[in-house]
Every structure is written in structure tokens, then in C-alpha cells.
Amino acid sequence: MPASGLRLLLAIAINLSGVFTVLATPSAAPDNTVVINSATSYCMIMPRTLHTNIGDSEHPGGMQSCCSSAAQTDPSQCSLPDNFWRDVDYRTGTGSGKYVQLTGCIRPETLNRLNPKDSGGQYDSSGGAGGRGNPAGSVCKGYNHYVELVEPAGPRACIRCCENTSDCPLNKDTAGCPQVIPGNYFNCG
Numbered sequence: 001m002p003a004s005g006l007r008l009l010l011a012i013a014i015n016l017s018g019v020f021t022v023l024a025t026p027s028a029a030p031d032n033t034v035v036i037n038s039a040t041s042y043c044m045i046m047p048r049t050l051h052t053n054i055g056d057s058e059h060p061g062g063m064q065s066c067c068s069s070a071a072q073t074d075p076s077q078c079s080l081p082d083n084f085w086r087d088v089d090y091r092t093g094t095g096s097g098k099y100v101q102l103t104g105c106i107r108p109e110t111l112n113r114l115n116p117k118d119s120g121g122q123y124d125s126s127g128g129a130g131g132r133g134n135p136a137g138s139v140c141k142g143y144n145h146y147v148e149l150v151e152p153a154g155p156r157a158c159i160r161c162c163e164n165t166s167d168c169p170l171n172k173d174t175a176g177c178p179q180v181i182p183g184n185y186f187n188c189g
């Protein structure tokens with residue numbers, strides 16, 4: 001191949017790597033990744049062990065991504081029963097950036113990792129020790145940030161993935177789902 005052809009290929013490769021840098025969102029292992037595709041296709045962080053309060057799961061190795069059957073891509077993920085939500089609202093929007101969310105009422109008794117009497121807690125991509133997230137290094141597929149609250153006693157849950165961290169606030173973790181992620185909570189709001 002003539003040197004000019006090689007230079008052209010090199011130039012194309014360098015330009016492509018630039019494009020990928022701009023488009024890339026953070027990635028993580030499947031069991032450390034949340035996903036919101038639709039009201040029936042999603043992955044959420046849950047405790048890794050049985051009958052565990054959300055707060056007690058927040059230690060290294062204590063959490064795992066669990067998926068609806070439509071979203072499961074890897075055996076390292078646990079399964080969420082397809083009747084996990086009693087009522088769920090899928091919504092996309094634009095705040096300081098694009099976001100996507102699920103809000104609603106859950107059936108905590110369908111997932112034996114939960115303690116139905118637990119008032120709940122928060123998982124996220126940017127809080128926890130050193131701002132690395134809880135679980136550390138966790139991400140939402142296709143977005144820069146996420147925040148998730150699971151409130152078994154509610155019985156309520158919510159998750160939002162955001163382009164801009166200001167749409168996924170982390171400083172209201174004891175205020176409950178409707179304050180952190182405004183949306184439709186049906187009759188468990």
C-alpha cells in the first residue's frame with residue numbers, strides 16, 4: 001500500500017477514535033449495570049443476599065443487578081419476576097439533559113432478597129465512598145448517571161438515568177422516591 005493510503009487510513013482511525021470518545025457513556029460489568037429500555041425491559045440494583053435491607057446491602061459485594069426477563073443479557077445478573085411492579089410508569093424527559101425513568105408500586109414479596117418491612121434506601125452511580133457510586137463503579141447503560149430508590153415497605157420504587165447529574169440528585173436519599181424522582185406513583189405515592 002502506498003504511504004499516502006496508509007496516512008489516509010491512519011487519519012480515519014484517529015477521527016473514529018475521537019467520535020467514539022464523544023459518544024461513549026461509561027460501562028461496567030453486566031451485574032453492575034442498570035438498564036431502562038421500557039416498562040417491561042429493565043435492570044435494577046438489588047441486594048445480593050436473601051431478606052436484606054437496602055441499607056445493609058451497601059457494602060462491596062453486597063449488591064447485584066437484577067433484570068426482567070426481557071432485559072437479562074448475562075448469567076451474572078439475577079432475575080426479577082415479571083410481576084415485580086404492581087403499577088409502573090415509564091417516562092422519558094428533558095431537564096438539564098435527557099433522562100428516562102421508571103416509577104411506581106412494587107410487590108416486594110415477589111423478590112426474596114428484599115425485606116418487605118424495610119423502609120428502603122438508595123443506589124446510585126456517583127455517591128458512596130469517593131463518589132464512585134453505590135455499588136462502586138455501577139452505571140446506567142447509555143447514560144452518564146443514575147439514581148435508584150427501593151422502598152419495600154412503601155411498597156414503592158423508582159429509578160432514573162440521566163445525561164446530567166443535576167437531574168439525578170443524590171442528596172435527598174432519605175426524602176423518598178417522589179422528592180428524588182418526580183413522577184407517577186399511582187396509589188403508593
Ligand SMILES: *[C@@H]1O[C@H](CO)[C@@H](O)[C@H](O)[C@H]1NC(C)=O
Pocket residue numbers: 096097164165166
Ligand atoms: C448540567 O446542568 C447544569 C444545571 O442546569 C448546567 O449548569 C451544566 O452546565 C450541565 N452540565 C452539562 C455537562 O451539560
